Amino acid sequence: MARNAAMMITAVAIMAIAGPQTNAEQGLLVHKALSLDMAMAISRGSLEKCRAGGYHCAVTVLDASGRTMIALQDDGAALHAFDVSRKKAYTALVYHRPSKDVVEGWSKKMSGSPPLSEGTLPSPPIEGTIAFGGGLPILAGTEIVGAVGVSGAPGWDNDEAVAKAGLAKVADQLK
Numbered sequence: 001m002a003r004n005a006a007m008m009i010t011a012v013a014i015m016a017i018a019g020p021q022t023n024a025e026q027g028l029l030v031h032k033a034l035s036l037d038m039a040m041a042i043s044r045g046s047l048e049k050c051r052a053g054g055y056h057c058a059v060t061v062l063d064a065s066g067r068t069m070i071a072l073q074d075d076g077a078a079l080h081a082f083d084v085s086r087k088k089a090y091t092a093l094v095y096h097r098p099s100k101d102v103v104e105g106w107s108k109k110m111s112g113s114p115p116l117s118e119g120t121l122p123s124p125p126i127e128g129t130i131a132f133g134g135g136l137p138i139l140a141g142t143e144i145v146g147a148v149g150v151s152g153a154p155g156w157d158n159d160e161a162v163a164k165a166g167l168a169k170v171a172d173q174l175k
Helices: 002-025 036-052 081-095 099-111 156-168
Strands: 058-063 068-073 135-140 143-151
Touching: 036 058, 036 068, 036 143, 036 156, 058 081, 058 156, 068 081, 081 099, 081 135, 081 143, 099 135, 099 156, 135 156, 143 156
Parallel strands: none
Antiparallel strands: 058 068, 058 143, 135 143
């Protein structure tokens, strides 16, 4: 019986020592975050590429939680470009891939034989997303720290190229 009591006391002591370590591990989470300066550099780089191509674009940069860090619309941009650029960025953020890839995936689902599976067009499956290319996730290594969306260049490929130009301005800091 004394031996059982000694084992019980030892077990309780081990749990007491291990307990705080477990709680500490479940405390604060450490993650990378997009700084305002980096978001501004991305938006500036995108705007420069737009203007170099003679386009009038809107650019939106979101943080990892989907909050808008930077949203700008160049002089002469179409009325809808501002809203569309945010939705493109949000689509890339939500699906963790370029918005063009998301649209292509939805399109493949639509081309299959009926019945259509859940989450196919014509309605994007998550509110605030859009079926347009031009949004890119912002990755720091393999961690998504935000997204950028561009609207206003002629065609999705050009919108995406503009977004890539913005990302290129900070690529060395995202490794």
